[in-house]
Amino acid sequence: MAKKRIGVIGCGQWGPNQIRTFFFHPHAEVVRICDKTRARLDANCPLYRADGCEDYTKVTRADDIDAVVVATPVSTHYEIVADALSHGKDVLCEKPLTVRAEESRKLADLAASKERILMVGHVFLYNPGIMQLKKLMQAGEIGRPFYIHAQRTNLGPVRNDVNAVYDLASHDISIFNYLLDSAAPKLLSATGKCYLQPNVEDVAFVSLEYPGGVLAHIHVSWLDPKKVRQITVVGNQKMITWNDLSPTGPVQIYSKHVEREPFYRDFGDFHLLVKEGEVLTPNVANAEPLKQQTAHFMECIVERRKPLTDALFAASVVETLETIERQLAGARSK
Numbered sequence: 001m002a003k004k005r006i007g008v009i010g011c012g013q014w015g016p017n018q019i020r021t022f023f024f025h026p027h028a029e030v031v032r033i034c035d036k037t038r039a040r041l042d043a044n045c046p047l048y049r050a051d052g053c054e055d056y057t058k059v060t061r062a063d064d065i066d067a068v069v070v071a072t073p074v075s076t077h078y079e080i081v082a083d084a085l086s087h088g089k090d091v092l093c094e095k096p097l098t099v100r101a102e103e104s105r106k107l108a109d110l111a112a113s114k115e116r117i118l119m120v121g122h123v124f125l126y127n128p129g130i131m132q133l134k135k136l137m138q139a140g141e142i143g144r145p146f147y148i149h150a151q152r153t154n155l156g157p158v159r160n161d162v163n164a165v166y167d168l169a170s171h172d173i174s175i176f177n178y179l180l181d182s183a184a185p186k187l188l189s190a191t192g193k194c195y196l197q198p199n200v201e202d203v204a205f206v207s208l209e210y211p212g213g214v215l216a217h218i219h220v221s222w223l224d225p226k227k228v229r230q231i232t233v234v235g236n237q238k239m240i241t242w243n244d245l246s247p248t249g250p251v252q253i254y255s256k257h258v259e260r261e262p263f264y265r266d267f268g269d270f271h272l273l274v275k276e277g278e279v280l281t282p283n284v285a286n287a288e289p290l291k292q293q294t295a296h297f298m299e300c301i302v303e304r305r306k307p308l309t310d311a312l313f314a315a316s317v318v319e320t321l322e323t324i325e326r327q328l329a330g331a332r333s334k
Contacts, residue, residue: 003029004301007059007089009080010071011035011044013157014094018069021294023048028298034059060084067117067301070094073161078103081118085110090117090301096170097311099162101319108311117300119307120314122174126292128285129242129250133233134179136282141253142235147215148176149232153224163201165192165324168220174309174317175231176208176216184316185210190327195223199332206324249281 006022008015011033022028032051035041041052053059059068060083067090070080078098084091085107097104097120111118124130137145150172159167176185185208192204203221210216229244239254246252255277300307 001027001302003027004066004298005029005031005064006067006069007032007034007062007065008069008071009034009056009059010069010094011037011040012071015069015071016044017290018071018092018294019044019048019050021288021291022069024291025294025298027302028294031064032059032062056080057083060089061087065089067091067297074099074166075161078107081107082110085114085116085118088114088116092119092121092297094121095123095174095314096120096166096318096321097314098318099166099322101315101322104311104315104318108315111311117297117304117307118311119297119300120309120311121293122171122309122314122317123289123293124171124175125178125309126296127244127250127289128287128292129244130175130178132251132282132284133231133240133242136240136251136253137179137233141238142233142240143237143257144235145180145212145214146234146236147217148179148234149217149219150175151219151228151230153219153221154227155225156222158196158202158222160197160200163192163194163204163325163328164220164222165190165201165204165206165328166321167222169204169206169218169324170317170321172218172220172231173208173320174313176210177313177316179233180210180214182210184319185216187320187323187327188215190324191331192328194332201328204324204328208320250284251282253280253282255279 006028008019023030030048030050033045034053034056036054045052068084070093077093081091081093152168188207188209190206192201194201196202202223206218208216231242233240237257239256241252242250244250257275
């Protein structure tokens, strides 16, 4: 099979990782790298034997490019992705797809009209631990889900183009939507503070409600002393934790739950019983999520099939982010 010719736009913090995974994919060839900073091009182009340019249209409109990877600031995504799709390119764009959900839906429509693949890099959906968590929930391991709690914190890196919600909570919203097979949750509350930069929240707490009464809570911060990537899922039968940084395994299943006594004569006899059980650590494949994501994108553009994280999925995530942002902006203005 002829290799797909790849152009990568954006060579900052995350772009080089995209270049690396496509460079080593057997059916991809990184042809061109684009960035506004010449030093970044000088550092990466020789390493991956690729041409360099500072004008993104030399990638999006180039005849020798089959697919474009966009790893630029979020505010630039719409313009670049639209140009690539309009010129017949398949696109993998970093998350979130756009700042506004309306723009994401427009890109979804454009991709459909041009019969192009548009996939968004919600990379944690290609994380083996999250994939295992999804399988366990689909199999009914926890019973009926009650709530999900996510914590995603670290000391930096601090961004100035988006706040911590767009940067970090976008991961957890995409994971929640994936685990619960839901298009969009209802926002219950969102609160945050801009300690380092005006109008850019570096810490936030978000509460959501999904269909079926499932509560979800997210804590994101660029100002915590520890790097934490953890999710707890509580059901009426069991509980599961995912810890991306755990040395013993990312997923643990707790055979714990609370139940009512089946028979009681009156309220004085009513008891809630805590049921304790074993803790299981299932075997989870050790695979780099970004490589999994790259492989999925390559399969989609070769086989012309819908990606797991397509533009409509991404638009739903952006819709929730936009709703949160409106509430945070309202609090800022007070």
